[in-house]
Amino acid sequence: MGQAISQGAQSHETRAQGPRLIALAGPFQCGKTTLLEAILAHAGVIPRQGAVAAGTNVGDASAEARAHRMSVEPNVATLDYMGDRYTFIDLPGSVEFAHEARNILPVVDAVIVVCEADARKLPALQLVLRQLEELRLPHFIFLNKIDAATIDVRDALGLLQPASHTPLLLRQIPIWSNGVAVGFIDLALERAYVYREHAPSEVVDIPQGDTTTEKEARYSMLERLADYDDALMEELISDIEPPRDQVFDDLTKELRAGLVVPLFIGSAEKGAGVTRLLKALRHEAPGIEAARARLGVDESGPALARVIRTIHTPHSGKLSLARVLRGVFADGETAISRHGEDRISGLSRLLGASIVKATEAKAGDVVAFGRLDHAQTGDNIVANAKAAAAELAHKGAAVPDPVHALALTVKDRKDEMRLAAAMAKLVEEDPSLVFVHDQELSQIKLFGQGEMHLRVALERLASRFNVAVEQSKPTVAYRETIRHKVTVRGRHKKQSGGHGQFGDVVLEIAPRSRGEGFAFSERVHGGAVPKQYFSSVEAGCQDALAHGPLGFPVVDVEAVLTDGSYHTVDSSDMAFRTAARIGMSEALEKAEPILLEPVLAVDIFVPSDAMSRATGIVSARRGQIMGFGPRDGWEGWDRLETLIPEAEMDNLIVELRSATAGAGFYQARFDHLAEVVGKQAREIVTAHSARANGG
Known part of the structure; x- marks a missing residue:
């Protein structure tokens, strides 16, 4: 039995007060943006639910997201539901934009992980869940597309469990009719609901044929809760039905303690299952007090907020999206960060691309501060006073190493200065972009997290700053x-x-x-x-x-x-x-001069079933395999240690991700210089000479 979190009789768990921040996370194309749209419709923020395919949704409003039909930046929406204020942040699912979550997740109260019962997406789901576990974030799973499911929900639970170190807890089971999920039974409430498209589900009697299944599933849920509650365990052993309040207290406490991950079911596209999900958030998700404790932030002191994203807008200038951790901020106040002081020029709440003015921001709120020129993503800011040195010294999350690169040339030479200024703003918005002018090779280079990541950056460069560039493969620094x-x-x-x-x-x-x-x-x-x-x-x-x-x-x-x-x-x-x-x-x-090429030590991480494909990719790139074995602490993953010439690294990440359903990645560092001989050496020297002579 795990460590008990309660002894004897339980008091009803207190619902968190104040504004809450909830992130939507999960693998690519599992329906996070659609779920956000369903939540907005259910809360009455929008008159009807839009569709991602039609481009009528609130999220993914940027031209790049619409063009590629995918989230390429976080979508933010603040709303009121049943008298409580929530900010939802829909995080991109593509691994190329996963870095966007690094400064957001530490300050959220809870996470809804949207996923499918699809074995191909398990490695990507594991990446998401591991990050949440390391941050000790309470999280729910929303098993989406239940209306199209072809697998029993308990089998789905078994399929998904290897992706999570934390036990998954089945909270609902579907009601089937002719092979289609038409509703669900809530195991905590012991109530049955029938889905109504884009409307709250209808309460019905538990179907006669599902009573046995419901009792078995409920008992399994209670058994899991009893692993951490001695009183509940004694009740189960004595065949005593626990009071409903006690069950909900346990569900809340064990979620907040990170002992279980509740699993809900539904269909985001049809708005099915959203009501129960929102009510679970309302009653069970923690509030800003838990976030402060997790971050080590004192409750007392001057107003404190953390910048989680920087946005440059054409009309409002620079906006610093931040979560208020303590106190109250007002327009016109002085805001101090580790980089300097600024005066707040406007407070706003975001609803997709819409900006709504706010009069103040209190603890728990997520607001955009206007024109904080010194503040950067990840910075703490305080109002009108100097905070503790440790609070002001806080830096943003570590930026992931780049894995893809392009050489850039402006189409019009007069744009060279504008290119540097525009890229400075893009890098401020997205610190995982690296923009350098390589003096030795006389090349401007842009590094990032993948082919799509850099493509979107160049599209923003053209559409927002009117700077057009040509791209090419970066030159290798031969010796x-x-x-x-x-x-x-x-x-x-x-x-x-x-x-x-x-x-x-x-x-x-x-x-x-x-x-x-x-x-x-x-x-x-x-x-x-x-x-x-x-x-x-x-x-x-x-x-x-x-x-x-x-x-x-x-x-x-x-x-x-x-x-x-x-x-x-x-x-x-x-x-x-x-x-x-x-x-x-x-x-x-x-x-007798000889040509040398840089060779990189490349550590490749892939799901175990993709190991043979990964070794083939390395061999095709003149790579040497130096060792391989299980990835430490990652069940079902392997690590491949290789040496690969830098000249062969172009598009390596594209191939790896293609071979691993988007989950594979690598870390590279310079290892040594190796001799290049024969025809290959002659071709390199000839090409270099032609470039040097303007050929």
Whole structure:
């Protein structure tokens, strides 16, 4: 038996007070946005439920979401239901936009996980549930599309359970008629309901043929609750029917403690099952007090909020969407973050793309603060006073490493400055985007979480900022080194009236072990080259390394100054630097230069049944498999340790996700430089030379 959370008689669990924040999460295309639409319709916020396919829904209002028919950013909707205020945030289901949840989830009160009884989506569901478990967030499961289900709900429970470390608790069972779920029995209330499309379900008597099934399912639910309640266990052993209030107290306490995950059923598209889901939220989900305790935020102190998203709008400017954790904020107050002070210029609530002005924001509310120029996503902000240093020092969630990259070129050169300014705003909205100007390769690069992630970023760049770019595959930072040791003389002599220029060096050039870099030393005897010029000779050697015979920077080379000569009048630092550069360039040509490519250590994580597909992908990319085995702490997942040339990394994430129903991912880091030989080396050098010459 698990640790008991109650002893003896129970008092009725207190319903949380104040505004609540509920996230909708789950795998891609399971119906989260449709469920949000059904909730809005049920609460009377909209007159009728729209459809995602028709583009008539409140969420996914951006042009990019409409065009791709998928959530590409969180959808926010604040509403009142039965006298309580709720903010729902519909989180994107695609793994490419999963990072959007990282700063939102820590401050929510509870999560509704929308899913289907589909084995193909289990790995994606496991990713979602693991994140909620790590954050210790209470969460419900809404088993969607029950009207089209072909599997018994208890079989569905068994299918879904491996994705969750926390036990799933069946709260409802369907009523079947001719193979179609036409309603459900609530196991806690012991009531039956018949679905009515886009209307509250109708209470009916439990069908005669379902009474036995209902009693068995209810007893299983109570048994699971009794694992954490000694009093309930004693009642079950003694065949005593527990009072309904006690059952609901246990359901509430065990949900909030993260001991169980209640499972509800319904059809978001038809608005079925929404009433019971909302009432469960109303009575069982915790409020802001639990969120403060989880975050370690004191109840007393100046008004405190956390920025969970940054939005740049064409008419309202910068909006900082935040959850108020403590106190009350008002328009015009000073807001202090770790980056500076701003004056709040307007408070708003969001309903999809609509912005509704608010007069104040109290603890639990989710509001958009206007024009907080210093505040960034993840920052804590306080009103009119300095908070504890730890509160102000809070930073946003760690940004996931990028897994896809593009090289960008503006179509119109006059847009180069506008590109940088526009990308700065996009990166502020989405910190997982990385925008860099690679000086060595003379390329502007954009890194992100996948092909669709970057496509949407470029679409926003064009539609919102009117900056059009062309994209290409990023250039690989090749290097070269030498194979043999050579000795050369570098001589620079120039006479043009007055003082001339004279420098003369003898250099011994040799390869070094991979990764050792450049080294310089001298073995000059008899003052053939004065000591004052040694540093200039070293600088001249390094000058030559910037562009080797093959056209790439040279690495892992040793240069030794062994001899030379000088002129008492014409020798200078510049003359010896030039002589050394000439000598080093000649030596590199003679020492049989070879091409090197960067090789990355890539750790690939995939569901176990996709392991063979993953190894095939690696082999097709000239990769080496260094090891493999189970992923620590992840049942049903494997880890593949590989070495893959950087030149072969393009679209790797696309292939991995295609082979794993969107769940696979990797982590990469530079490992070493490896020699490229034969035809491949010649093709790389030829292509580089053509680009350098404008070909």
